[in-house]
Amino acid sequence: MSCAGATAAEMAASLRAGQTTPRQLLDHARAQLSRLDGRLNAFLAHTDDLADRQCERAAGMLADDPAGAGPLCGIPIALKDVLCLAGYPTTAGSRILEDFRPPYTATAVQRLLDAGAVPVGKTNCDEFAMGSSTENSAFGAVGNPWDVERVPGGSSGGSAAAVASGMVPISYGTDTGGSIRQPAALTGVVGFKPTYGRVSRYGLIAFASSLDQIGPFAQTVEDAAVAYVAVAGHDPRDSTSVPDPVDDPVSALQLGVDGIRLGIPREYMGAGLEPGVRDRVSEAIAVLEGLGASIEEVSLPSTDLGLSTYYIIAPAECSSNLARYDGVRFGRRVERPSLTETLLRTRGEGFGPEVERRVMLGTYALSSGYYDAYYRRAQKVRTLIAREFDSVFERVDALVCPTSPKVAFTMGTIQDPLEMYLNDALTIPVNLAGLPGISLPCGLSRELPVGLQVIAPRLRDARVFQVARAYEQATQWHALRAPMVASA
C-alpha cells in the first residue's frame, strides 16, 4: 500500500491482513517526515527509541490477538509538545522549558501507549498553546503543507501539519479557543475538540484550565472518532474529568442525518467571513439538507461577546498557570544577584511576546480593583453564552457553521494581536460552553482548505461525528491532499 496519506483505518486493515507491519508503517512515517519536515518544521523532537519500543510492543499485541488489539495498535502518531511524555523533552514551544523532561506521562498519552500506538515525535506549537498561527513557537514557525509560506493555523499547527502532510495519519493537539479546529480547517484535515472533561487534562501543560481539551487530528471523520475514543474516559487524576461513560462515536458514524435538525447560527455567517468560506459552508449545508437533515436558522445573540469573554478568562487562568515557571524546580533560569531579579529575568527572557501579553492581560484583569469589571463580568457573560447554546439545542440537534472566517494567511502578515485573535471568533464560544466541536474539510477557497464546523450539546460528542461522517461520505473533500504529499 501507499502509506503517505493512508488513513489509520487503512493501515489497521493492512496490519491485520499481514500486508504491512508496525515497523514498515513507522519507516514510512519517518521517510515522509525527513522528506518534508525541513520545509514544515512540524516536529520539535523525534521520539525514536520510544517509537521503536512501541513498534515491538504493537507487533507483539497484533501477533497475540489481532482482533483484540485496538484500532491504533501499530499506527504512527504525533503528539503536540504540551503533552507530557516521561523522560522526553516537553517544551510547550517555550524557551523556559527547553530542557524539561517530565517524570510523568499524560493520561491521554499513556492510554495511547497502552493501545500500542507509535509516537514518532512531539509537534511544534504556539508557545504554551497561545496563538492562532503557530508563529509564536520559540522554535520557529510551522509551514502549511498547502503552501509553506502560509501558516497552518494554531496553536496545534505542528500536529495539523503532520497529518495534512501525510507524515502520520493521526496526531493529537489541544484546543482552548479553537487550537485544534482552526488549524484543522486551515490545513484541510479533520480536527475534533471533545466535550470539556471528556479527555483527561492530567499531563497536559495548562494554558487555561477551564477551557483546555485534548483532541485528535485525522484525515477522516472515522479516524478522528477512533482516535478520540482511544483517549476519552474518566481519569481520577483530573478532578474535572467527566465520570459518565463515553457514548460510542464509532457506531454513530453510520447513523446518517436523515431527520436530524441542524441549526445555522446567523451570527456565525455574518460579516467578516471570506466569501469563499461563506460559499463552501453554504454548499455544505445544502449537501446536509439533501441527506435529509432539516435546516433552520438560529440565533446566538451573544456570539460577538465570546472573544472579549475569552480574552479575559483565558489570560486570567494562564497568568496563574504560568506562575510556576520561576526557574526554581525546573526549566531555564537566568541568574541574577538577587532572587527577585532572577525571577524577573528568568520570566522576561523565558517567555515570548504573546505569552507576556496574555500574562499581563490576565494579571491586570484579576488585579485589585479590576476583578469585578473584567473577570467577574466575563464569567457572567460566559453563563449567558452557555445558556444561549442550551436554548438553541432545545430546538436543534447540532449546529453547522464555518470553523474559521478565513483560509490560511501568509506568515508574518498579521501583526496586530487583536486581528489575530479574531481568527478564533467562531471557535471560542464552543470552548466557553464546554461543547464538542469538529472541523472537517468542505472544499477550497483560493486553492486553500475551508473548514466546516459541527457543534453538538455537551456530552453529545457522538452526534458531532454522526453529522460530520454523513457529510464526509457524501463528498470527496477529505480525499483532497495537500500538493506536497504526493510529489515524492
Place this chain on the structure above:
Amino acid sequence: MTTQTVGLGVDSAYEAVIGLEVHAQLLTRSKMFCSCSAAYTNAPANGNCCPVCLGMPGVLPVMNRQAVEMTVRTALALDCEIPAFTKFDRKNYFYPDLPKGYQISQYDLPMSLRGHLDFTVNEERARCGITRVHLEEDTGTMHHAGDVLQEATSSLVDLNRSGVPLMEIVSEPDLRSADAAREYLVRLRQLLMYIGVNDGNLEQGSLRCDANVSVRKFGVSELGTKVEVKNMNSFRAVHRAIDFEIARQVAVLEQGGALLQETRGWVETRAATVSQRSKEMAHDYRYFPEPDLPPLQLGRELVERIRSELPELPEARAARLAEQYGLSTYDAALLTASREDADAYEELVDAGVSAKVAANWQMGDVAALANQHHRSLVDSGVGVVGLATLLRLLEDGTINGPTAKELLAELYEHGGDAALLVRERGLGQVSDRAALTVIVDEVIAANAQACEDFRGGKAQALGRLVGQVMKAAGGRAEPALVNSLLRERLSA
C-alpha cells in the same frame, strides 16, 4: 466579652483589640491534593514530593476527602455554620517555597462561618467569635545559608511540607488582652487535639498563630491601625509578643505618633516585635476560583454524619465528670485536659477503680511519671489496663499505698503484670494481726520518747511510730491496721 486590661494597667485609657489567625496542619495520612505522605518530617529533604506538590507543568490537584471532613469536624466543634456551597480559590503570589506560584485556598465562600469558642480568662467566662474556618495547602520550607535572612547569599528550598492540608481558623477581633489571647489559643489547641485533627505542636509549627493587634481609646468604636504579629511559636511567646505590641502601640500614640499598618515579627532574643515589611508593597493576591477543582456541596446528610461522630468536647466532658463522679471543677478540668487523659480516667472507673482513687493517682503519680519519662500513660509500660489492675489491688487491700507507688514507677517504665509481681515478690500487705502486734510492741519498746509524746497529746508522733512499723514490716504492713494496733497498745 468582659474587657480585660492586663498588660495595659487598670488605669489605662486604651483597650487592646486582638484577633488570632491560627493555622493547623491536619492529621491526614496523605497531602491535601496529592498522595504524598502528610508525615513530611520523616523523609530526606525533597524526598516527600511528587509532580503535583512540586508544581510541575500539567499536573492537577485531587482533593483529600478526609481533610474536608476534618475541617467540617473542626467547624462543627466551634459551632460554625456550614454553607451549602463552598469552593477553592487560587491565591497568587511568588515565593520560592510556593511551587505553583499560587496557593490553593478559600476566599469568598469558605467551608464554614460564624462560630465561637468559650473559655475562662482570669476566672471570668469569655467568648470569642470565629469568623471562619477554611481549608488550604501548606507551603514548603526555606533554609537560609547564614543566620540572618538579609545577609544570606543563597537559600535552600525543601518542598516536603508543600501541599500538607492546612486549616485556617480566623477569630473575630473579640480578644482584649494577651491573657485572653493565650487562653483562647490554649482552648483552641485542646479542642483541635480532642477531635483528632491536629497534634498541637506549636514549637514545630504544625500549629501556628498570628495575631492582629490594635489599640484604641476606651469608648471609641472605630478600630485602630492593625498590626499583624507573626513568628510566635509558644503560648509564652504569644502572650509576651501581644503584651509587648500593645504597650508599643500605646507608647507610639501617647507620644503623638501614628501607627503603621504592617507585619511585625516577634524576636524572642530581643523580647520585641520587629517590623518585617510595611504594606507599601501591598500584596495583590488576585484570588479567583480554582478551575482545576469542582466546588463542594456538603449536604446536610454529610454534615450531620460528621456532627454525630464528634466526641464529647472538653468543656462538656469536664462538667459531666464533675457531676457524675463528684469531682471538683478543677480536678475535672485537669482530667479532661486531653481526650486521652479523660478516656483513661473513665476506663479506670469503668474497670472498677473508685472515682476518687483514680483521680488522685492519675493527677498525682501518673502525671509525674508521664512528665519524667515523656511518655503518656497510654504509651507507658503499665498502660491503662495495668494501672486499673494495680489500683484494684490497692483498693481491695492486697497491697498498700507505698507498694502501689513503687510498683507503678517500675511498671510505668518497664511494663509487667502487677498481680503477678505482687505474688512473685510477696508484696501482698501484711494484715496478720498477731504478726503485726509483735512488730508494734518492738517499735513501742524502742521508741519510748515518741510514745511519751503521743501520750502527751502530740498526734504527729504517731506518724513516726507508724513509719517505724512499716519499715520493720518491709513496707508491706496494712497502714490502717498498724494505726489501730499502735493506738490500742499505746493506750493500754
Place this chain on the structure above:
Amino acid sequence: MPLSPDDVAHVAMLARLGLSEEERHRIGLQLDVILEHISALERADISDIPETAQVGNLVNVWRDDEPAPSLSQQEALVNAPDTDGEYFKVGAIQE
C-alpha cells in the same frame, strides 16, 4: 482609559515579568487596544446572571486519604537549574 506607564509597570511586577521600557510601552499600547475591544462586555445585560467558573456541573470530586509513594529526592531535583544535592537552591532574598 489607557493604561499609564505606572499601571503597566505595576502589572509587570505583579506578574514578575522583567520587561524593558520599550517592551512595556509596546505591550501597554497593545493592551489598550485589546481592553477597548473587551469593553464591549459592558453592553451585556448580566443582571441576575450567575458566574460560570467551570462547565460540567461536577461537585464533590475527591479521593480517599491513602498515601502513595513519592518521587525520590533525585527524581524531584533532576530538572532543577541549581541544587546542593538535597535542596533546590535559589539566590538571596532581599526584600
